[in-house]
Amino acid sequence: MIKRSLLLLVGLLALCVGVGLGIFSYAHQPVMPNDNEIIVAETNTASVKQDNRAQKWLTTYYEKYRLPSLSAAVAVKGEIVWAGSIGYSNISDRTRATPRTQYRFGSVAKSITSAALIKLDSQGELDIDMPFTDYVSDWRDTNVNFTLADLASHQAGIRHYGSGLNQVTENLRDKAFANMRDAARLVENDEVLFAPGEGFSYTTYGYTLLGLAMERATGQDFSSIVQKQILVPAGMTDTELEQREAVYPNKAVSYLNLGGYNITAPKVNLSYKYPGGGYLSTPSDVARFGSMLLNDRAISKEELVQITTPRAMKSGKVNPDNYGFGFNIGSDQIGQHFSHGGLSVGGRSFMVVYPGKQMVIAFVSNVTPGELKMDRRKAALELGLEFQYQ
Numbered sequence: 001m002i003k004r005s006l007l008l009l010v011g012l013l014a015l016c017v018g019v020g021l022g023i024f025s026y027a028h029q030p031v032m033p034n035d036n037e038i039i040v041a042e043t044n045t046a047s048v049k050q051d052n053r054a055q056k057w058l059t060t061y062y063e064k065y066r067l068p069s070l071s072a073a074v075a076v077k078g079e080i081v082w083a084g085s086i087g088y089s090n091i092s093d094r095t096r097a098t099p100r101t102q103y104r105f106g107s108v109a110k111s112i113t114s115a116a117l118i119k120l121d122s123q124g125e126l127d128i129d130m131p132f133t134d135y136v137s138d139w140r141d142t143n144v145n146f147t148l149a150d151l152a153s154h155q156a157g158i159r160h161y162g163s164g165l166n167q168v169t170e171n172l173r174d175k176a177f178a179n180m181r182d183a184a185r186l187v188e189n190d191e192v193l194f195a196p197g198e199g200f201s202y203t204t205y206g207y208t209l210l211g212l213a214m215e216r217a218t219g220q221d222f223s224s225i226v227q228k229q230i231l232v233p234a235g236m237t238d239t240e241l242e243q244r245e246a247v248y249p250n251k252a253v254s255y256l257n258l259g260g261y262n263i264t265a266p267k268v269n270l271s272y273k274y275p276g277g278g279y280l281s282t283p284s285d286v287a288r289f290g291s292m293l294l295n296d297r298a299i300s301k302e303e304l305v306q307i308t309t310p311r312a313m314k315s316g317k318v319n320p321d322n323y324g325f326g327f328n329i330g331s332d333q334i335g336q337h338f339s340h341g342g343l344s345v346g347g348r349s350f351m352v353v354y355p356g357k358q359m360v361i362a363f364v365s366n367v368t369p370g371e372l373k374m375d376r377r378k379a380a381l382e383l384g385l386e387f388q389y390q
Contacts, residue, residue, distance in 0.1 A: 036062065041083035041099040041284070046074070046387070051082065053386045057379075058086045065365075065374050068255050068262050069097035072363035073283035074387045078291045081387065083284045089252040089366065091262060102238060102251045102280040103364040104270075105349045106342025110207055112289060113275040114152050114326025116229040117214060118303045126217035128152065135213040136181075140188050146196035151210040152325040153311040157192030157199065158206035171345060174269050176244060180212040180222055183272040200319040207276030214275075222274055234292035239281040244269040251280060252366035254346020262367060265346040277344055283362040290353040290360030304355075308338045332381050334359075334388050341376055343368065350376035357388050 036059045044051060054074070062070045069087030073080055083099040121128045126135065128149040133142045146156035161170045177183040187205045194201070211222045218225060223241050231239055238250075244267070254265040270278040292298045307325040310318045322329050327338040339352035342364075349364035361380045 036086060037096070038084050038086045039096060039098045041073075041080070043080065044082055045079065046082040050386050054082050054084060054383065057383050057386070058084055061374060061379060062086045065369070066257070066260065066262070067365045068367050069101070069252060070363065070365045071097055071099060071101060071103065071283050072361070072383060073099065073287040074383065075284075075287035075291045075360040076387060077358045078295060080284050080287055083287075089250075091253065091255070097252060097366075098250075099284055100238060100250055100282060102248055102282055103349065103366055104242065104254060104342075104344040104347030105279050105281045105286060105364060106277045106344035106347055107204065108281075108286060108340050108342040108349055108351050109275060109277050109279045110204075111326040111340045111351065112226060112230055112279065113207055113210060113214075114307050114324075115289075115293065115299060115303075116226050117148065117152055117210065118307050118325065119229045119299070120214060120218065120225070122300065122303055126214065132156070132209060132213055135216040136184075136209075138181075144192065144196075146192070148210060148213055149311070149325070150196045151206045151213070152307075153319065153323055154200055154202050154206060154321075155197050155311065155313060155319065156203075156206055156209075157194045157196060157201065158187055158203045158209060159190055159193060160201065160203040160205065172266055172268055173272060174244075174267055175272070176269050177271040180208065180215055180274070183208050183274075184212045186272060197314040200313065200321060200323070202321065202323075204273050204276035208273055211275030230289065230292070233298045234285075234288045236281070236285040236288055239279055239285045239289075241274050241278050242270050242280045244271070248280065252346075254344075255367040256346065257367050257370040259370060265368065268345045270344075277342065283364055286349075286351050286362035286364075287360045290351055290362065291358075293353060294355055294358055294360075332377075334381065334384050339377070339380070348374070348376070350380055352377070352380045352384070354384065354388075357384075359384060359387060361387075 038055050068091055071085040073083040085097040085099050087097050089095050089097040089101045120126050129147050131145050133139050150156035215222055255262045256265045308327050309324050310322045310329050312318050329338050334354050335356040337352050337354045342349040351362045353360050361384045
């Protein structure tokens with residue numbers, strides 16, 4: 001027993017050292033902000049006062065958190081009124097980030113997937129209250145009875161990433177999955193954490209299953225579904241699923257911040273989690289998505305209510321995250337809002353929609369934070385306060 005424990009410990013230490021050396025093989029010298037030149041989008045209808053304060057907001061957060069770059073956008077009444085970027089999309093060659101630079105937006109993808117899901121439901125392509133296995137009949141256990149709504153609201157009992165070292169290795173996965181069915185096999189043999197509707201556990205893998213069910217229901221691949229239902233209607237021309245080997249001229253290099261060092265992140269393959277965290281986008285495009293949700297010609301008022309109403313569990317209590325389908329729901333000084341954050345390898349983002357003000361705030365940086373972690377909700381509120389009377 002002792003020998004087995006020692007072997008396990010040695011193995012874990014070796015793996016930690018290997019991962020550490022692998023990461024640091026990509027290292028740059030520590031880079032701190034050394035200038036605060038800001039690039040503002042050509043179309044900028046903000047007032048001079050708003051523009052100045054938005055630029056100050058960018059500079060403050062860029063310098064405080066020693067980010068490689070920070071990019072943000074504000075939309076009011078369906079129009080991008082301000083967009084700006086500061087810092088470098090590539091530290092090595094000092095390429096500056098611009099409002100058209102693409103970033104990993106992480107779990108903001110869940111909001112996009114949920115909006116596509118509810119449109120398919122309204123169009124009769126699927127029924128969110130039907131069991132997952134009605135659409136994925138070749139699932140290992142055809143007796144599971146969680147529904148698509150359970151998956152969208154994190155109440156299906158599907159696990160998230162592992163903990164500790166497993167969480168690191170799963171996030172740094174660099175394996176290509178040929179299709180959504182193959183990706184779903186990552187959790188197919190795992191026991192559910194609880195009976196459907198009897199608990200809440202945030203899960204990116206649950207959204208992989210949701211994307212698979214959407215494909216089976218429509219006979220279309222996930223990318224085509226979202227393109228038709230969301231990206232085209234919203235005018236999101238800078239948004240796409242990240243392909244491992246593709247070349248993206250406007251994509252920001254992804255970094256990890258470790259001990260004040262901005263280190264080039266190891267390459268990863270996001271094909272295992274496209275519906276829950278696989279998109280490249282810009283703050284302006286994400287703001288366009290939020291604006292589309294407030295336009296009842298693209299998303300009906302009834303559909304919006306469905307995805308932005310906190311979902312109750314079987315006990316009758318609202319889930320602890322006040323989560324609907326792909327959105328957290330809350331309120332602050334500006335008013336009622338629905339939002340989602342994203343954390344990916346080399347990307348940290350946030351989007352918040354204030355329906356009462358017809359306003360959307362979106363921002364992103366190209367780094368996974370170390371010790372310094374920005375309060376994104378507070379940051380969004382600060383920026384939004386400058387535009388609430390646009």
